[in-house]
Amino acid sequence: MERGFILSSQRSRRHPTPGPFLKWVGGKRQILPALLAHRPTEFKAYHEPFAGGGALFFALQRAGLLSTRRNSLTDVNAELVGTYRAIQDDVEIVIKALEQHRYDKKYFYKVRDWEPNDLDPAEQAARMIFLNRAGFNGLYRVNSKGKFNVPFGSYKNPRICDHENLRAVHHALDGIKIPCESFKRITARAKAGDFVYFDPPYVPVSDTANFVSYAKNGFSMADQEELAETFAKLVNKGVFVLLSNSDTQPVRRMYADFRIETVQASRMVNARSDRRGPVTEVMVIGGYEPTPSS
């Protein structure tokens, strides 16, 4: 008994379970059980083209479901991708740089003003993690000049450096391809039998049902249409595809040929407090039958 305990605690110290190291808007922690229940039973490589905080990637890693060396995590946010890469390359120097930061309002604004290009990759990653943990609601927002402009967030004793998780993330990222690229590149990357999870910026939920052709989040309706075409292309190629989006009329129209399941989530960020609360989202499934629940 005792021996078993020692062995398992030693193992967990060496490879503790990894989880998202950033708070990311649209993070999928809440609906993870539903996503996991709707994954393909078996697949070759896993690809997450809108990586963000990578909630499903880490969940699949924890469950021991990622086996090949062809898995990929991609995103168009260069700072985000650089942070993943720095942790993958040498987590100890990222941790060292992160330990220099402290939770203090004046200090936060000083670090926010730093020019990322003057920093080395580990310092850039540490700045990104610090601003994310100490900034308002984990938002990532830049101004027209590309400067991060999220205000300080008031928290009680926030954890800036989670050494154990960062080291676990480092192990989880071993061998993962992490390019900075648009979701469109996935058609070249994914092969038959692979599993792709798309978690794009959502189609906005509108009271009037008049959906504008551009979106504040920088992901337009034309992008949404292109994503739906990419989804269909992948399914035709024999790829297993799962997608999250808002439960809205355009989403249901774009994916009418595929299986659509609804899931309840509560929105973390909404400017209007009366709009916070449970919302329905959809999961679109293409090219496979989900794992039957046991």
Ligand SMILES: C[S@@+](CC[C@H](N)C(=O)[O-])C[C@H]1O[C@@H](n2cnc3c(N)ncnc32)[C@H](O)[C@@H]1O
């Ligand atoms: C809803 S978030 C993903 C959240 C993530 N699943 C999680 O668990 O944290 C959407 C992500 O898509 C990225 N993104 C936006 N437009 C993109 C594009 N054209 N191609 C690839 N990624 C894009 C954003 O940078 C953002 O990280």
